[in-house]
Amino acid sequence: xxxxxxxxxxxxxxxxxxxxxxxxxxxxxxxxxxxxxxxxxxxxxxxxxxxxxxxxxxxxxxxxxxxxxxxxxxxxxxxxxxxxxxxxxxxxxxxxxxxxxxxxxxxxxxxxxxxxxxxxxxxxxxxxxxxxxxxxxxxxxxxxxxxxxxxxxxxxxxxxxxxxxxxxxxxxxxxxxxxxxxxxxxxxxxxxxxxxxxxxxxxxxxxxxxxxxxxxxxxxxxxxxxxxxxxxxxxxxxxxxxxxxxxxxxxxxxxxxxxxxxxxxxxxxxxxxxxxxxxxxxxxxxxxxxxxxxxxxxxxxxxxxxxxxxxxxxxxxxxxxxxxxxxxxxxxxxxxxxxxxxxxxxxxxxxxxxxxxxxxxxxxxxxxxxxxxxxxxxxxxxxxxxxxxxxxxxxxxxxxxxxxxxxxxxxxxxxxxxxxxxxxxxxxxxxxxxxxxxxxxxxxxxxxxxxxxxxxxxxxxxxxxxxxxxxxxxxxxxxxxxxxxxxxxxxxxxxxxxxxxxxxxxxxxxxx
Numbered sequence: 001x002x003x004x005x006x007x008x009x010x011x012x013x014x015x016x017x018x019x020x021x022x023x024x025x026x027x028x029x030x031x032x033x034x035x036x037x038x039x040x041x042x043x044x045x046x047x048x049x050x051x052x053x054x055x056x057x058x059x060x061x062x063x064x065x066x067x068x069x070x071x072x073x074x075x076x077x078x079x080x081x082x083x084x085x086x087x088x089x090x091x092x093x094x095x096x097x098x099x100x101x102x103x104x105x106x107x108x109x110x111x112x113x114x115x116x117x118x119x120x121x122x123x124x125x126x127x128x129x130x131x132x133x134x135x136x137x138x139x140x141x142x143x144x145x146x147x148x149x150x151x152x153x154x155x156x157x158x159x160x161x162x163x164x165x166x167x168x169x170x171x172x173x174x175x176x177x178x179x180x181x182x183x184x185x186x187x188x189x190x191x192x193x194x195x196x197x198x199x200x201x202x203x204x205x206x207x208x209x210x211x212x213x214x215x216x217x218x219x220x221x222x223x224x225x226x227x228x229x230x231x232x233x234x235x236x237x238x239x240x241x242x243x244x245x246x247x248x249x250x251x252x253x254x255x256x257x258x259x260x261x262x263x264x265x266x267x268x269x270x271x272x273x274x275x276x277x278x279x280x281x282x283x284x285x286x287x288x289x290x291x292x293x294x295x296x297x298x299x300x301x302x303x304x305x306x307x308x309x310x311x312x313x314x315x316x317x318x319x320x321x322x323x324x325x326x327x328x329x330x331x332x333x334x335x336x337x338x339x340x341x342x343x344x345x346x347x348x349x350x351x352x353x354x355x356x357x358x359x360x361x362x363x364x365x366x367x368x369x370x371x372x373x374x375x376x377x378x379x380x381x382x383x384x385x386x387x388x389x390x391x392x393x394x395x396x397x398x399x400x401x402x403x404x405x406x407x408x409x410x411x412x413x414x415x416x417x418x419x420x421x422x423x424x425x426x427x428x429x430x431x432x433x434x435x436x437x438x439x440x441x442x443x444x445x446x447x448x449x450x451x452x453x454x455x456x457x458x459x460x461x462x463x464x465x466x467x468x469x470x471x472x473x474x475x476x477x478x479x480x481x482x483x484x485x486x487x488x489x490x491x492x493x494x495x496x497x498x499x500x501x502x503x504x505x506x507x508x509x510x511x512x
Contacts, residue, residue, distance in 0.1 A: 010379065017118035021101055025125040028390060029094035031397060032135035038402040039086050043137040044437035046447045047072055048086040052437075055079025055088070064448050065235045065246035070178040071096075071139040086437070089137030096141035097134035101125060103149040104344055110155045110314060111348035116355060120347040126386045129291050130344075131393025133337045140337055143183060146176035148344050150190050155314065157220075158197050161212050166219035169194070173220070174227025181245030182328055184228075186321065191217075191224055197313065251332075282330045289339020290346060297353030298346045304356045305349070318345055402434055404490030409438030411484055412462060412499070416441065419501075420461060428452075428460035430469060432497055463500040470498070478502055 010016060039048060046067055053062030054076025062076060063069065071092050078088035101121050108117035124130060134141040153169035170191075177187040195217050228244055236242040241249045287295055305311050322342060329338060366374065412435070416425035427441035430451075436443050444460045445451045454463070454472050463479065465472070473479060479500040491497070 012115045014114040014118040017122055018105060021122040021125045025098045025101055028131055029098045029135060032094050033087065033090050036090050036136065036397050038396060038399045039434050039437060040136055041433055043086065043089060045433040047139060048089045048137055049437055049443060049446065051075035051079050051089055052085035055085055063234060065239050068139060068178055068180050068245060069231055071142055086137055090135060093137050093141045094135045096145045100145045100148060103152045107148050107152040108347055112351055116351050120351045124344050124347060126389045127291055127343050128389050128393035129340055131390065132396055133340055136396055139179060140340055142179040144341055144344050146172050146179055147341060150176055154190055154194060157194055157216060161216040163219060166216035167223050170220035170223025171227060173224045177228050178231050178244055181247050184244050184248060191220060285334060285336040286326060286339050288336040290342035294343060294350045298349040300356055301349035301353030305352055321345065405435040406438050407490050408435040408487055411486055412439035412441060415482060426461045427464060429464035431466050432464060460502060464497055467496045467498060
């Protein structure tokens with residue numbers, strides 16, 4: 001059997017490097033699907049919960065007008081086939097993370113050599129923050145995929161207009177628009193950037209290319225509109241607004257669109273945000289989301305490209321996308337994961353910065369006797385660094401912090417089986433949404449319905465309430481404490497919760 005050996009110029013072998021990126025992403029995705037245990041709050045309260053409702057055939061409670069529905073619908077379809085809903089969201093998010101590598105490679109080749117583009121793919125696949133938020137059932141990875149795919153087709157269509165490219169460009173923009181609410185604006189902007197950017201660089205021949213390019217633009221526009229119309233139509237039927245995400249209408253016409261009730265428990269005691277926090281929070285989010293280490297090389301790469309006069313209109317477009325997103329995010333509070341799209345978007349600058357730093361290292365005067373040792377050591381060090389990066393990103397996959405929450409959920413489920421056989425428990429909860437999800441109960445205070453005043457609200461079977469808010473139900477006579485001795489070891493430093501059942505006026509169990 002022929003022994004496999006690492007090619008001498010392995011760092012320039014784009015096929016080998018890209019295959020390593022694909023293999024790494026595939027292994028990471030499979031491990032996430034198989035071993036993930038904990039569920040994030042956003043997934044428990046929104047994405048996985050809605051996917052489960054759709055999988056159960058309860059479309060009315062599984063569709064949220066104020067949430068991008070693409071990932072939820074895909075996950076709900078898998079749930080309808082029998083896959084547990086949370087694991088279905090993990091499958092969908094992991095798949096988009098994996099698939100991003102393919103348009104990313106072609107996107108990077110617009111700016112970098114084939115080998116450098118392959119390295120960019122490997123860096124993306126092993127970035128800790130990309131991994132962390134791409135394989136745990138959130139919706140961020142679909143946004144990376146469609147944004148990079150749309151940019152790839154934009155560059156291709158500027159150079160070589162084609163009908164197939166126009167269709168795929170329109171599909172990518174439609175996917176982008178329904179992957180995150182704010183991306184509707186950027187999808188429309190990229191769509192109309194096609195005829196504009198065509199004129200920025202030669203060759204452009206109006207008489208020869210104009211009609212063909214206009215046809216491709218019209219085709220992309222039609223496909224884009226057809227792609228987002230079903231989402232807009234459902235929202236129009238449910239709330240009267242033809243839009244992909246109702247929050248867009250809320251921002252454009254404040255006061256005219258009714259919002260669900262807020263969370264009264266979070267509102268109490270919240271302090272005002274200082275001017276310093278308002279300034280530094282967006283900056284911190286940008287740095288963390290774009291990965292602090294990569295930002296160093298991104299800045300270096302940007303400076304090098306400018307000084308060496310290698311700057312293209314495409315570079316300006318990437319920075320423009322970033323700046324417009326940042327302005328938008330400064331006006332609305334966001335989590336730093338919203339900025340992780342910067343990792344693939346700015347990879348042309350990151351790799352350029354890394355290449356420049358590598359050039360400086362090559363110029364160092366290394367003793368000749370150390371050169372063979374360093375050549376053998378370099379791939380070992382590189383693999384070790386990448387493995388540590390992946391290990392960092394996979395910590396949430398192998399975490400078991402939800403054990404206590406699952407114990408709480410199991411006791412709620414068991415109570416329902418004993419007292420409400422044949423139907424789901426209607427559970428009102430002021431927190432601990434992870435336990436609410438794992439209980440399998442119907443969440444009365446779900447994302448679509450919002451919260452109600454517990455001093456008056458009665459449409460529930462069980463109430464899961466934090467101990468510090470017991471004064472909210474102090475005057476009620478229709479609640480009885482459910483003994484939960486098994487909860488004693490579940491909370492640790494977390495706020496403690498109690499479980500109450502609702503009874504009728506005669507003191508018996510509340511029955512449907």
